[in-house]
Structure formats: C-alpha cells, structure tokens
Amino acid sequence: MSTPNAGGLVAGERCDGETPVNAGLVDVLLATFNGAKYLVAQLESILSQTHQNFRILVSDDGSSDTTMEILHQYRARLGERLILVPNPSAGKGVVRNFENLMVASLNDGLAQWAVFSDQDDVWLPEKIATTLGEMQRIEGEDGRGIPCLVHSDLVVVDEGLSVLSRSFARYQKMPPENCSPLSLLSVNQVTGCTMMVNRALLRMALPLPPETIMHDWWCALVSGSGRRSFIDAPLILYRQHGANQVGAKDRGxxxxxxxxxxxxxxxxxxxxxxxxxxxxxxxxxxxxxxxxxxxxxxxxxxxxxxxxxxxxxxxxxxxxxxxxxxxxxxxxxxxxx
Structure with missing residues (x-):
C-alpha cells in the first residue's frame, strides 16, 4: 500500500487504469475551509461507518481558524488512514479544492471508488456501505471501464441537527425520476456530499474545465456518458447553518x-x-x-x-x-x- 510522503502527498502514481492494489478501498475526499465548528462531528460520523475500508484524503483551502489543528490531531490518531493533501491552489475556492482531491485519488491508484465529503454534515452509519453496494451493482461485470456515479437523498437539518425535511429531493421540488443527462445540463440534481464515483469517471472528469460551475455538477454531467443511480433513501444529515456553499433553499x-x-x-x-x-x-x-x-x-x-x-x-x-x-x-x- 502506498503511503503519504513527508509533505502529505499521496504517492505511488498508477494512471494505467489497472485494478487498484486494494480492491475494496474507498477514498473519502474531504474539502475543508474554516470548518472547525462542525468538522469533528463530520469526521466522527465518517469513522463510525459500517464499511471501514476507507482512507480520508483532506485538502484545505487556506483555513484561518483551528481546522488544521483538528486535522493534525486526527492525523496523529489515524496515521495513514488520514492523508493531508497539499493544495497548490489554496484560496481558489471549493471547485479547485475538490479537484485537488480528485487528482490525488486518481493518481494514487489504490482506491477503485471515491466519495465526496463536505466539512459540516453528519453521515449515517450505512452511508458508504449502501452507496458502494449500489455502485457495484451498476458497474456489474463490465462497468469499471465506464463512468459510474451513485448519489442519494438527504435529511435536511438545521444547525443543531433538528429535522427540517426528511427528503432533500422533495424539499427542493426536484423529483429524482425527472433527472436525466438532458435535464442535468440546466439543473444539478446530484448532491455532491452524497456522491460516489468510480475511477473511470474521475479519468473522464479531470481536469475540470474552467467552465465548471461546481465539481459535483460536472461529475454528474460526465456520468451521462456512463451510468448513474439514485438511492431513494437519505444517507446524510445535511446541515443548514447560513454559511453553506450551496445548501437547501425553499423553492415554494x-x-x-x-x-x-x-x-x-x-x-x-x-x-x-x-x-x-x-x-x-x-x-x-x-x-x-x-x-x-x-x-x-x-x-x-x-x-x-x-x-x-x-x-x-x-x-x-x-x-x-x-x-x-x-x-x-x-x-x-x-x-x-
């Protein structure tokens, strides 16, 4: 298994498309920026997953709060399971922060799949396992060479985790059955923090073009050339606190x-x-x-x-x-x- 070098980079580049060394490994791509207030709760919910074969790759966008202190504490606790990926584009925003993580996961070549994580949500325990099961189903016998994406519904909660809506899809008045490669060109119905992608999708999505509105939207568009599946069950508590990059908006x-x-x-x-x-x-x-x-x-x-x-x-x-x-x-x- 490859290990992070002294600077925290993911080493052991494998861009040849071969099966990763650790076939069951999932990379959790966590982008942070001044997220100290909720970061511990998010990290603990990731660590409480029923599927435990994962690494957490973290890219920070230049935090000025205690985010990095928290991450170094968890790095000392978790060792190689948490990798701090240097961000050469720090300060350029969430899209490039996630792109940095996507590149690191793809180049490292160990994980067959990657899941995207915001810094302020709470994952339900079956989140990775359920998403991975659906991913393996749609990949089937021949799907690893095809861009595949799985996403799910979310529970919308307030800052203190009190429930605002049991279904983000219904709250947004965006029925998942209406989501198609054509409709995604105008409206993104794929919530990034619920999303799992395979290596084939990462290869096609990267590099993110300058016209990318959001990283998750671009990945959803790329999945139109492959396979996409929606899990009609909430797997995340989607915290709304007034400083969300996107968030849930009342569309009544x-x-x-x-x-x-x-x-x-x-x-x-x-x-x-x-x-x-x-x-x-x-x-x-x-x-x-x-x-x-x-x-x-x-x-x-x-x-x-x-x-x-x-x-x-x-x-x-x-x-x-x-x-x-x-x-x-x-x-x-x-x-x-």
Whole structure:
C-alpha cells in the first residue's frame, strides 16, 4: 500500500487504469475551509461507518481558524488512514479544492471508488456501505471501464441537527425520476456530499474545465456518458447553518415571489448569469465527450435548442427544464447564450 510522503502527498502514481492494489478501498475526499465548528462531528460520523475500508484524503483551502489543528490531531490518531493533501491552489475556492482531491485519488491508484465529503454534515452509519453496494451493482461485470456515479437523498437539518425535511429531493421540488443527462445540463440534481464515483469517471472528469460551475455538477454531467443511480433513501444529515456553499433553499411559490418582490433586479441578474454559465459548461462537456469519443448527441441537441429564438424555445421548454414551473419559465425567458 502506498503511503503519504513527508509533505502529505499521496504517492505511488498508477494512471494505467489497472485494478487498484486494494480492491475494496474507498477514498473519502474531504474539502475543508474554516470548518472547525462542525468538522469533528463530520469526521466522527465518517469513522463510525459500517464499511471501514476507507482512507480520508483532506485538502484545505487556506483555513484561518483551528481546522488544521483538528486535522493534525486526527492525523496523529489515524496515521495513514488520514492523508493531508497539499493544495497548490489554496484560496481558489471549493471547485479547485475538490479537484485537488480528485487528482490525488486518481493518481494514487489504490482506491477503485471515491466519495465526496463536505466539512459540516453528519453521515449515517450505512452511508458508504449502501452507496458502494449500489455502485457495484451498476458497474456489474463490465462497468469499471465506464463512468459510474451513485448519489442519494438527504435529511435536511438545521444547525443543531433538528429535522427540517426528511427528503432533500422533495424539499427542493426536484423529483429524482425527472433527472436525466438532458435535464442535468440546466439543473444539478446530484448532491455532491452524497456522491460516489468510480475511477473511470474521475479519468473522464479531470481536469475540470474552467467552465465548471461546481465539481459535483460536472461529475454528474460526465456520468451521462456512463451510468448513474439514485438511492431513494437519505444517507446524510445535511446541515443548514447560513454559511453553506450551496445548501437547501425553499423553492415554494410564496418564497420565490417574496424574493422577486424584495430583490427583483438581483434575482434577474443571478438567473441570467446562471443561464450563461450553464451554456458554457454544456459547451465544455460537448468538447470533453468529443475528445473521449463518447456520444454527445443530447448535448448538441440542447445547445442547438438554447440557440433558437424565444418563440421556438417556449414551445418546448418543459422538455429541457425540470423543477417548479416558475423556475422553468424564468429560465426560458431569461436564459440566452
């Protein structure tokens, strides 16, 4: 088994696609930034998993609180099971922080699968085991060479872990059965902190293009060329505390109208900006699929439709946009190239 070098790097590069040395190993990719308040609870929930064949790879984005002190304490306790991965892009944000971990796991070559972890949630004990079981099912006999992704529902909780909603998918009014490679081009329905990916997906996803909106969204898009499965059961307590990078937002009509009444210019500006970003991200995906000689016909269809005049897009926007009707219509009216 490879070991971290003096600087904490994962050594033993194996980019040849061969079966990893430790075939049952899962890498937990934990990105941190000023997360000391909740980090211990997250780490303890990871350590309490029923599936114990894992390593924790941690990349910090330049924390100024006691995050690094906590990590060094756990490093002393766990030894090689917790690896501090140096971050050459510290301060560049969550996307590049997770990319650093993805590269480290892929290059190391020991783990066949990787799961993504935020710093402020609580994992239920069966989280890794359940996700891994589903991953192995969809990989089947031939799936290790195909990009595969598994994700699950979450319990939405407040800062003190009191339940706000038993189902994040329902809370967001995004039924998982409506999630498809086409719909993911506009709306990310894959929550990164529930996600497991295999090495084939890491290879196709990396490097993350500059147009990547979020690392988990990009991985979800890449899974469109392979296999993706949703576990319709919550495996994580998804903590909401006001400083979440993304978080769970109330998408009810009353709340949406209130936002429009109080900050209409800001809402319109953000919707337009997201529309432009999704178009660029879809173009980046189209390019990546061409490079990999994978089928990208649905991406071309989507980009072509986005380029049509408004009156033509109005006739078919429900096919391309999912979610609450107000969201769908606002995208159609405000999303240009």
């Amino acid at each position: 009509l009353k709340t949406r109208l209130l936002r429009m009444c109080t900050d209409a210019p800001g809402v319109v500006r953000r919707v337009k900006a997201l529309g432009h970003a999704t178009y660029l991200q879809a173009q980046a995906l189209q390019q990546r699929l061409r490079e990999q000689k994978a089928d990208g016909a649905y991406v071309s269809e989507y980009l072509s439709w986005r380029s049509q005049p408004l009156w033509l897009r109005l006739a078919g926007y429900r096919h391309y946009y999912v979610g609450p009707e107000l969201d769908r219509l606002s995208r159609c009216l405000l999303w240009l190239q």
